[in-house]
Every structure is written in C-alpha cells, then in structure tokens.
Amino acid sequence: MKILLRALLPLSLMSAVLCPAQENFALKDGDRVVFFGDSITDQRLYTTFVETYVLTRFPDRNIIFVHSGWGGDRVTGGGGGGIEDRLTRDVLAYNPTMVTVMLGMNDGRYRAFDQQIFDIYSGGYKDIVKRLKSGAPGVRITAIQPSPYDDVTRPPTFAGGYNGVLLRYSDFIKQLSAQEGLMVADLNRPVAAMLEKAKAADAEQSKKILPDRVHPGASGHLIMAECLLKAWNAPSLVSVVEIDAAGGVAKTENTTVGGLKTGRSISWTQTDKALPLPVDMNDAVMALAVNSSDFIDSLNREMLTVRGLAAGEHTLFIDGSEVATFTADQLAAGVNLSTLKTPMWAQAERLHLVTLRRAGMHNVRWRSVQVPLQGEDLESVPGAMASIDTVEAELRRRQRLMAVPQPHQFELVAGGSSFRSVFNGTDLTGWHISQVNHHGKTEGWKIEEGVITGTQDKPGNGGIILTNRKYHNFEISFDLKPDYGCDSGLFLRSNEQGAAYQVMLDYLDGGSVGGVYGEGLKNINGVMPKFEDYWKRSDWNHLRARIEGDVPHIQVWMNGVKITDWTDTANHAAGGAIDGMVALQVHGGNRWYPGGKHRFRNIQLRELP
Numbered sequence: 001m002k003i004l005l006r007a008l009l010p011l012s013l014m015s016a017v018l019c020p021a022q023e024n025f026a027l028k029d030g031d032r033v034v035f036f037g038d039s040i041t042d043q044r045l046y047t048t049f050v051e052t053y054v055l056t057r058f059p060d061r062n063i064i065f066v067h068s069g070w071g072g073d074r075v076t077g078g079g080g081g082g083i084e085d086r087l088t089r090d091v092l093a094y095n096p097t098m099v100t101v102m103l104g105m106n107d108g109r110y111r112a113f114d115q116q117i118f119d120i121y122s123g124g125y126k127d128i129v130k131r132l133k134s135g136a137p138g139v140r141i142t143a144i145q146p147s148p149y150d151d152v153t154r155p156p157t158f159a160g161g162y163n164g165v166l167l168r169y170s171d172f173i174k175q176l177s178a179q180e181g182l183m184v185a186d187l188n189r190p191v192a193a194m195l196e197k198a199k200a201a202d203a204e205q206s207k208k209i210l211p212d213r214v215h216p217g218a219s220g221h222l223i224m225a226e227c228l229l230k231a232w233n234a235p236s237l238v239s240v241v242e243i244d245a246a247g248g249v250a251k252t253e254n255t256t257v258g259g260l261k262t263g264r265s266i267s268w269t270q271t272d273k274a275l276p277l278p279v280d281m282n283d284a285v286m287a288l289a290v291n292s293s294d295f296i297d298s299l300n301r302e303m304l305t306v307r308g309l310a311a312g313e314h315t316l317f318i319d320g321s322e323v324a325t326f327t328a329d330q331l332a333a334g335v336n337l338s339t340l341k342t343p344m345w346a347q348a349e350r351l352h353l354v355t356l357r358r359a360g361m362h363n364v365r366w367r368s369v370q371v372p373l374q375g376e377d378l379e380s381v382p383g384a385m386a387s388i389d390t391v392e393a394e395l396r397r398r399q400r401l402m403a404v405p406q407p408h409q410f411e412l413v414a415g416g417s418s419f420r421s422v423f424n425g426t427d428l429t430g431w432h433i434s435q436v437n438h439h440g441k442t443e444g445w446k447i448e449e450g451v452i453t454g455t456q457d458k459p460g461n462g463g464i465i466l467t468n469r470k471y472h473n474f475e476i477s478f479d480l481k482p483d484y485g486c487d488s489g490l491f492l493r494s495n496e497q498g499a500a501y502q503v504m505l506d507y508l509d510g511g512s513v514g515g516v517y518g519e520g521l522k523n524i525n526g527v528m529p530k531f532e533d534y535w536k537r538s539d540w541n542h543l544r545a546r547i548e549g550d551v552p553h554i555q556v557w558m559n560g561v562k563i564t565d566w567t568d569t570a571n572h573a574a575g576g577a578i579d580g581m582v583a584l585q586v587h588g589g590n591r592w593y594p595g596g597k598h599r600f601r602n603i604q605l606r607e608l609p
Helices: 011-015 018-024 046-057 084-090 115-137 159-178 189-201 220-230 284-291 296-299 328-333 343-370 382-404
Strands: 032-037 064-068 096-101 139-146 183-186 235-243 250-252 255-261 264-274 301-307 313-318 321-327 408-415 431-433 445-448 453-454 463-467 473-478 487-494 498-506 513-519 541-548 554-558 562-568 581-586 598-607
Touching: 032 084, 032 513, 046 064, 046 220, 046 343, 084 159, 096 115, 115 139, 115 159, 139 159, 139 220, 159 183, 159 189, 183 220, 189 220, 189 284, 189 562, 220 284, 220 296, 220 581, 235 255, 250 445, 255 408, 296 301, 296 343, 301 328, 301 445, 313 328, 343 382, 463 487, 473 562, 487 513, 498 541, 498 554, 498 581, 513 554, 513 562, 581 598
Parallel strands: 032 064, 032 096, 096 139, 139 183, 235 301
Antiparallel strands: 235 250, 255 264, 264 408, 313 321, 313 408, 431 463, 445 453, 453 598, 463 581, 473 541, 473 598, 487 498, 487 581, 498 513, 541 554, 554 562
C-alpha cells in the first residue's frame, strides 16, 4: 500500500518539544467543559472532534464534556427557551469550569449589516458573559468568533456578502474578549482560508465542505475543531521515534521503544502515550479540507524516522498487518503515521464512535426527556433521566478505557508492498459477471467516481462479479459502504457458479458483516460476530479478510479490529478446490432494498505463501 503524500513531513519539524505544550494546554484534569451555541454546535461535530482529541492526547486526564447547542439560537435564546433558561438549565447546571460560546450566525439575520441588529447582538453577548461569570465564579470562557457563511465556493448573495457581516461580529467578539479577560478562538478566517485553497484545488468538491453554506459537514467541523484546539494551545505531537539502522534508538518523545532488532528487517515494540486524532483520508471531501489546511502539522504529528537504510523501498508492518511502503529517503526525512490506518488509528476511530454515542445519549436525555417534559408533573421523569445518566456514565468510562494506548509490534521489511490493486477505479477490467449464478446475472454493476456499485437491475435479480484470476492463500482489503437493507457477500475461492466461502456483508435486519458462511457449500458451521461496535453507520468502513490453508483458516478485520478468527473442520469447497476466484455479490430475491446499493473501493489483494 503506497504511502499518502500528506504523511510526509520535513525533518525540521522534529524539533518540537512536547512537555511544555502539554502543560500549556488549557484543559486540566477535572475540568468540566460546556459547549454552548446554535445549530452548528448542535450538530455535535466540532465539539466531538475536540472531545476525542482530548481523550486521545491526554488519556490520563478526566475531563467531562457537555454539548449544549440548540438550532436557531441567538444571544437572546430560541427554541429551547430564553437566554436565562438556556444558561441556567443547559450550562450552569453542570458546574462548568470552561464554557465555549459560539453565536452569531442567526443573530445577523442573513442580511446586510444593520446597526440595530448588531446592537442587539453585542448587548446580548455581553449579558451572556455577565450571567456566566455571576453564575459560575471563576469559570473560564472561550468566546468563539462565529464560523463562516460560505461566500467562498459560491458567490455572495449581496454586496460584501453575509460572511462580511459575521466578520464584523467576530471583531466585536475579539474586542470584548480583551476587555473581559476571555479566551478567544477564531473559527471564521482560518476556515474561510481553507475554503479558498480547497476551491482552487477542486471547485466542485469544495462546495461539499459547507454544503448549505451555513452548516459544515464533518470536514469543515474538523478544521473548526482545530481552530478551537489551537486557541487552547493544543500540542501537535502524538509521538516521535528516531532509529538509526546501525546505531539503535536515537530519540523518543511521548513513547517508549524496546526490543529493537536489526538485520534483514528492523523490528521493535512501541508503546505511545497518546493516540492520533482519527481522520479518514480516503474520504475525498475530508482529504480536500485537511490538505487545504495545516491540520496535520498543527495537531497530528505521529513521527517515525529511520536512517541508514539501504536505498529502495521498505514496507512497514504493525502487529503483522501491512501499513504502507516508503522509500529509504522518506524514512530518513521522517514520515507521519497519523493519517495511515494503523492499529493506533483504528483504536482512536473506535473511541470516536463511542464519543459520538455518549454525546448522543446525553442529547436524548436533554432534548427528548428533560426539556419537553419539564412542564409536566410526572413522577417518572427524574428516574428516566437518572437512568440515561447511568448509561452515559458507563459510556464515559468506556471512553477512558479505550483511550489508553497499547503496545504494538513494528517491523520494517526491505521491498515494496505485496498488495496489488485488483480494481483500477475506472472499469471492470479483470472482472466478469457470472452468467450461471443462482442469484441472477444483474447488469447493475457500475463504476461511479472510482467506486464499484452493485444493485439489482430489476426487482429480485441479483448476481455476482468475479475476478478473472484464481487465488489460493491471500488477503484482500477494501472499503465498503452499503445502503441499509442490502444483502451482499465477499466470496473467497469461488467457482463460476458462486459456490464459495463467504465473508458476509449482510447489512440488514438479522444480518452480519464480517461473519463466515458457506455459499452453496454443505456442512459448514460458520460464525456471526458482533460487528456493530466497530461499524460506522452511513459511512465508509474498511474490511480486510485473509484465507489460508487447504483446510481454510479465515480471519476478518473491521476498521482495524479482528472480529472473526475461524477455521473449518475440513475443506468443504466445491469439489475440494483449494483455490478460486474472488467475487462480490448482489443477493437475489427480496433480501435487497429496492434501489439500494453496495459500494466497494480501494480493492487490493496480496497473495500469501
């Protein structure tokens, strides 16, 4: 697997010192942080990125986060009540030690600057600061200059544009912060600058960063999170390891290295003290935003440097899984592992999923029970809220456990990647549609922006596509994104009829993703693992499967976690075959949501001994 270019950083950046940055970070052990704002905060995206960053970078700090955004809010309040109710119930009730305030998008009324409207905003914002200081003496306040209205990727709707209005509001926030001794974070100008660079790189994709011009997608929120974290003096470093192939370990920061062995390969055990913030650079819009910003350099430096290697390519394995291939020159200059899907990345990604669930659970308590029932005299309401609080507390404990870094085995092996692409991203060269599969021979296989999509071309008509080549022992890696209600599979050692060992991709009620099943085979007692804890709904997921041995041993990893390790009792393949094709399935009949699609990309395969 070739290295992503953004994973490279010049050696000059290696001089950063971690400890002072850790000490200077604004959030301390025991802090209670409340994010207060309108619908952009209510999206719980920049806020959960911040929460996950703090968990991954400071796993030993116990910091509580509360997400209290409400769509439509202004400095006077909104659908959740007036500003006094909002602050009393949704901020001060949590005894915060840090409060962030981001308001302004709705306050400007989406029109040209109006002095009277601005006076309401400035007076209301001052009132919020006063109420917070009075209600929580000693509280630290981070005043956030409001995120931009997108007048960059699309033309302004009036002279000067609405973001020009928001910039005047932002300047007021900066002045007020100086007067009141507040911290201040600019989430406007840096994000707008990122949009300018993104537009220059890809005008159409850049529009997806703020798709409705107001509410960013995840990519825009990540850069907003960066802006807030930088205002809090967040450290950029995850870890540093420098190795001299001849002289041993030369330098470490925020990690420990042991068991170094050199020779035909170089191996060592490494235990970092932090994890990277997980970013999916396979997502085109996310990659565009990240590459148009300084996010990696500023917040996500997980550096590995190895000098003294023989010229040529070297492939990095972590815990036995191939990560990336680098040249000796790249490794000597220093490579950044943070954007690569390492086991550390996978651990952080799983943690982020729990962060989203925890924040969502609190939102259920607040928005579905506390607020709508606050005027009702119901004896069961306090108990209901307490029960949800118990669930949230358990998720918070799980977050902290998942944030603890684990030791990993690293190995650098001379030579290039053994993975080879089996899908060119353009057409189905190297593949064919089975004409004899019992699910059908659907023509609903298409290539859309580098993605294989499979669907029933008419109700009930499914089928499979197969590689033209056969394989014996091999490992296959790909990303998948199915619509809910679609039953598919990855067929291993398949024949033309589709008789195969199947890794199930059944994303529907009662289905399994990552389990093993005998498609058209007899006497197989397969397995259905619990995959939901590692699965990202409505998003791309990474799956890797390995089959080896004449009596098949099948292992499956989902988003970096091994969820299946299964060995058959005998070779039950059709005709006792020990090799076969790889196939992807569209299930026939009614086990397919009408119009639904299964999507596959980045399909790579490596043959094993």
